[in-house]
Every structure is written in structure tokens, then in C-alpha cells.
Amino acid sequence: MREKGLAPVITTTTNPARFGFASHLACRECGAISDLGATHVCAECFGPLEVGYDLPALTRAMIEAGPPNIWRYAGLLPVPAGVATAPSTEPGGTRLVRADHLARELGMATLWVKDERGNPTHSFKDRVVAVALAAALEMGYKVLACPSTGNLANAVAAAAARAGIRSVVLIPADLEPQKIAATAIYGGTMAAVDGTYDDVNRLASELADEREDWAFVNVNVRPYYAEGSKTIGYEIAEQLGWRLPAQIVVPVASGAQLVKIDKAFRELISLGLVEDTSYRVFGAQASGCAPVAAAFRAGHDVVQPVRPSTVAKSLAIGNPADGPYVLDVVRRTGGAVADVSDPEVVSAMRLLAATEGIFGETAGGVTLGVLRSLLADGLLDPGAETVIINSGDGLKTLDALTDGAPAAGAGTPSAPIRPTLAAFRAFEDAAAGPDSA
Numbered sequence: 239m240r241e242k243g244l245a246p247v248i249t250t251t252t253n254p255a256r257f258g259f260a261s262h263l264a265c266r267e268c269g270a271i272s273d274l275g276a277t278h279v280c281a282e283c284f285g286p287l288e289v290g291y292d293l294p295a296l297t298r299a300m301i302e303a304g305p306p307n308i309w310r311y312a313g314l315l316p317v318p319a320g321v322a323t324a325p326s327t328e329p330g331g332t333r334l335v336r337a338d339h340l341a342r343e344l345g346m347a348t349l350w351v352k353d354e355r356g357n358p359t360h361s362f363k364d365r366v367v368a369v370a371l372a373a374a375l376e377m378g379y380k381v382l383a384c385p386s387t388g389n390l391a392n393a394v395a396a397a398a399a400r401a402g403i404r405s406v407v408l409i410p411a412d413l414e415p416q417k418i419a420a421t422a423i424y425g426g427t428m429a430a431v432d433g434t435y436d437d438v439n440r441l442a443s444e445l446a447d448e449r450e451d452w453a454f455v456n457v458n459v460r461p462y463y464a465e466g467s468k469t470i471g472y473e474i475a476e477q478l479g480w481r482l483p484a485q486i487v488v489p490v491a492s493g494a495q496l497v498k499i500d501k502a503f504r505e506l507i508s509l510g511l512v513e514d515t516s517y518r519v520f521g522a523q524a525s526g527c528a529p530v531a532a533a534f535r536a537g538h539d540v541v542q543p544v545r546p547s548t549v550a551k552s553l554a555i556g557n558p559a560d561g562p563y564v565l566d567v568v569r570r571t572g573g574a575v576a577d578v579s580d581p582e583v584v585s586a587m588r589l590l591a592a593t594e595g596i597f598g599e600t601a602g603g604v605t606l607g608v609l610r611s612l613l614a615d616g617l618l619d620p621g622a623e624t625v626i627i628n629s630g631d632g633l634k635t636l637d638a639l640t641d642g643a644p645a646a647g648a649g650t651p652s653a654p655i656r657p658t659l660a661a662f663r664a665f666e667d668a669a670a671g672p673d674s675a
Contacts, residue, residue, distance in 0.1 A: 256376060259294055260316035263287040263461055266563065274316070276377045278460045286559065287461045289316045296509055298480055301472075306331045308365055308469040314505060315469075316462045317372040325400050326371065327393075329364035330469050332356040334477040334625070339593040340606075344613060348623040350483070352474055353596055354630060359396045359420065361389035361552075361599070361630035362495065366466035367397045367455055373462035374453035381406055381452040385442035387435050387491070387552050388417030389630050394455060395424035406452065408438045408445075414551060416634045434546055436557050456492070460559075464494045471502025474625055475512050482506075482517045484622035487609050489601045489629055490521040490530050490575065491553040493560030500567045519567050520618065521575035522608035524548040524600075528577035530561045539565060549580045549638040550600040552630060574617050578607035584638055586610065590628070599635040602628035 255261075256274070263272045267285030278287055294313050304310025308330035309322035318324075333353045341349035357364040367390070371382055382398040383406040384390050391407040398405035405426030409418070410433060421428055431438045439457075446458040455463045475482055482503055488496040500519055506512045523531045526548030533541045541561035546554035558564070568575055578586070587603035590596050598606075605626050612618035632639075655661040 256318065257289075257316040257373065257462075258319055258321075259291050259313055260289050261292045262290045264290045276379075276458065278458050289461050289465050291316075293505070293509060296511065298476075298511060301476070301511075308368060308466070311469055311472045314472065314502075315369055315465055317369060318376055321372045324372065324375075325402070326368050327358040327364055327397050327400050329357045329368050330473065332473070334474060335594060335596065337594045340590065343589065343593055344610065344620070346613070346620045346624065350474075350478075350623075350625045351590070351594060351596060352470060352625055352627050353598075354470075354628060355596070355598070357393075359389070359392040360634065361393065362467070362470060362627075363389040363393035363630075364397070365469050366390075366463045366494075367393040369466035370453065370455035370459050370463035371397050371401060374455070374459050375401070375403075377453070377459070379451055379453035379459070380404070381449070383407065383442070383445070383449075383452045383454045384456055385409075385435065385438040385454070387554055388413050388421075388634065389552050390456065391421040391428065392417060392634075395421045395426045395428075398426060399424045408442055410435055410438055410551075412551075414635055414637055416636060420634065435555050436543070439555075439557075464498055464560075467495045467498035468502035468505070470495070470627070471499035472506065474499075475503065475506050480512050482512055482515055483625040484516075485518045485520065485573075485618060485624040487520040487522055487605050487612070487618075487624070487626045489553055489605045489627060490523050490561075490564055491555045491558065491601075493521070493530060493558045493564040495627070495629070496521050497560050497563045497567055500571070517571060518573040518618075519571045520573040520608070520612060521564050521568055522605045523575065523577040524550040524553055524583060524604050525577045525579045526550070527554045527556055529556060530558060530564050531575045531577040533561065534565060534568065534575040541565070548583075548600075549635070550583055550604050551635070552599060552601045553604060574612065576608045576611050576615075576617070578604060578611055580638075582607040582611075587632060587638070591632070596628060597632035598628035599630035599632050600638050601630055602632070603638075605629075 265280035265285045268283045270282040307328040335351045337349045354362040381404045384394045385408045395405045411430040446454045507514045527546035529544045543557035546556045583603035586607035
């Protein structure tokens with residue numbers, strides 16, 4: 239029986255075509271093959287489609303000679319051959335930070351943080367949008383659009399502005415104000431919808447059917463869009479000296495990021511760019527929106543939708559499109575999917591900032607919080623090299639920090655003091671407390 243979500247067999251060619259070395263679309267359910275183009279649903283079984291390739295014989299040196307962004311991996315993406323010269327936000331090339339202080343705090347041997355704050359709009363969504371935009375323009379779309387929990391809206395609006403086309407984004411009305419402001423600045427059209435992300439997504443699907451020249455990046459051009467997440471996996475392997483980590487913990491919203499990082503690892507193995515070593519993939523969700531974690535714990539293959547209620551709004555997708563494929567990946571690799579409460583999310587955000595100077599958004603708090611939970615439950619090996627993903631910037635999710643703020647002297651400013659040495663010394667004495675002597 240064909241395993242759901244496995245990438246098509248890779249062959250090699252030297253002749254890039256309209257979408258580079260992408261050769262077809264394959265149904266992730268029944269395996270039916272269709273031509274590349276503006277379609278995202280299988281005509282045979284209505285299952286989701288995935289891009290397949292006839293990949294070239296790449297070498298490490300060829301990749302390393304490329305630009306310092308995701309287009310160094312253009313040969314592994316469904317994009318035109320000249321994509322690197324077209325106007326784009328040029329995402330990627332983000333830091334892989336060795337987190338020794340955090341590792342010691344957690345009792346781990348080697349821990350890395352893939353810090354996606356360095357992307358143009360400060361989240362990994364710039365990667366997927368850049369690939370979707372390149373494919374959409376090739377297919378003749380005139381408007382770049384999306385339903386979004388925030389980060390994607392930022393990325394779509396910025397990418398469209400850079401490309402000189404119109405953007406339309408649909409967001410839940412209760413989105414964080416920082417993300418709303420960071421989308422509005424680019425001047426596109428933004429509609430706030432009274433409902434959850436899943437309500438917004440349904441509206442986007444209806445609009446995608448009606449507006450033939452609108453490319454909804456995560457709806458009607460989703461097969462191309464999702465491939466952009468592979469570049470996180472490629473970068474991790476390259477930054478580790480062309481090897482795979484033993485363990486990786488990935489936040490789960492739709493689930494596409496986790497599935498595509500796994501696909502990237504397997505493509506690198508197939509091309510001989512990294513050694514074929516085993517690795518385990520773990521998924522992280524917030525307890526207020528954890529349908530995939532619930533399915534994993536119950537041993538189910540079907541993910542039951544939930545109504546989200548969590549501070550981690552970027553992960554608040556109650557009906558994740560790639561949920562079943564996340565289960566396939568974590569079970570095949572010996573990983574797990576777990577979830578943590580909102581207080582644990584905020585605690586983890588503070589820990590990451592205090593130990594490594596990385597102010598991650600709530601999704602990063604979910605990932606680190608789940609890492610701590612997995613360690614406590616004995617599900618993750620503290621002695622094995624581990625990578626966690628911080629998918630965005632904490633400045634976008636400041637509202638999550640308004641409750642339970644730490645006491646003065648532990649990261650928050652004091653009441654105003656006079657500009658004198660005596661006043662500062664008195665402040666120090668008060669902050670130290672009676673037990674400091």
C-alpha cells in the first residue's frame with residue numbers, strides 16, 4: 239500500500255521547463271498523476287495534490303555557489319529557471335543558532351534553534367509565498383491573495399508590493415493588532431472576517447472558485463506554495479555541514495511545514511547530498527488547538543476538527559489540511575505530536591528570550607514548550623542533536639505577554655527613579671530583597 243504523503247520517485251534530467259525541474263502533480267491519496275498547472279485537487283478522488291520532480295544531479299558546490307536566499311535551491315522548487323532575477327522579497331538564509339545556554343537549562347547535549355525571524359516580514363511565510371508567487375505569475379494570475387492567521391498576510395502583502403501586483407488578504411477579526419498593522423502598511427486590500435481561521439479559509443475557497451485571476455497562495459496554488467517550506471530543511475542540513483539532525487521539533491498549524499521539511503530531508507538523501515541517517519520528527523501544537531496531537535495520542539489516522547482557543551493564533555487552524563500527513567511522518571520516523579497549555583507557551587517564550595536572546599512568537603513558545611514536555615515524558619532523547627523551529631517574531635504577538643508579567647527586576651522596568659546614584663543604589667537594594675546578603 240502506498241504511504242500517504244511520500245514524495246514521488248526522483249529521477250534526473252538536465253532540461254528545466256516552465257516550472258524548473260518540477261514535472262507533474264501527484265495525488266497524495268490515490269497517486270494519480272496530472273499535468274502541472276492551476277489545479278490543486280485530484281480529478282480522480284478529490285485528494286490534495288503535491289508537486290513531483292525530475293530533479294537534476296546537483297552537487298553541494300553548485301548549491302553553495304547560489305544566492306544567499308531560497309533561490310540557491312531553485313533547482314529543487316517548482317519555479318521558473320530565472321526566478322532569482324525577478325523581483326521578490328528574497329527570503330531565506332536565516333540563522334541556525336547553537337543554543338548552548340538553553341540546552342544546559344534543559345539537560346540536553348546539543349540544541350539548535352532555526353530562527354525564522356530573519357525573513358523579510360519576520361516569519362517563515364516569506365519562503366512559501368515567494369515560491370507561490372513565482373508559480374502564480376508563470377500561470378498568469380494577476381492578484382496575490384490568501385486567508386491568514388497573520389504571518390501569511392504580512393508575507394503576501396509584502397511580496398505583492400515587491401512584484402508590483404495587487405494583494406487581497408482575509409483575516410479573522412480578532413487577529414493580533416501588530417499583525418494587522420504589519421499587513422496594512424503594504425497598501426493592499428485587507429478584509430477582517432467575523433469568524434475563525436477555518437471560516438476565513440472557507441470564504442477564500444469560494445472566492446478562489448469565483449475569481450479566476452486571483453492566486454490564493456494556500457488554496458488554489460497550494461501545491462506550489464507548500465514546497466517553499468522545504469527550504470527550511472535544506473538550510474538546516476547545509477548549515478549543519480550537510481548532515482541531518484537526529485531530532486527536529488516543528489510547530490503544526492496546517493501541518494505543511496513539518497511534512498515538507500521531512501520531504502526536503504528525503505530529497506537530499508535521494509540526491510546524495512547528505513548521508514542517509516535516521517532522524518525523528520516531532521510536531522508541536524497548543525492545547526487550545528491540538529487536533530493532530532489528539533489524533534496521535536488516540537492512535538487515529540483521521541484528524542477531528544476543533545474550534546481554536548489559544549494565544550498561539552498563528553497555529554490556530556482547527557481543521558489542518560496536512561494533519562493526516564503529519565501523523566504519517568511522525569509515525570514513520572518514530573516521533574510524536576504533543577501539545578502545551580497557553581501558560582506553558584508564554585513561559586517557553588520567556589525562557590528562549592532569557593537564555594538565547596531570541597524573542598520568538600507564540601508559535602516558537604509552543605515548539606519549545608513541547609520540547610520540554612517531550613523531554614519530561616521521555617519521548618525525546620536529550621543526548622541526541624536536536625533542532626527546533628522558531629517560526630516568527632515575538633514582536634508580532636505582544637498581547638500574549640500581557641498576563642502574568644514578571645516582577646520588576648526580572649525583565650520589566652521599575653517605577654521611575656531620580657537620575658542620581660543614590661536613587662539607583664536604593665533601587666538595586668529594593669530589587670535584591672532581604673535574602674541577598
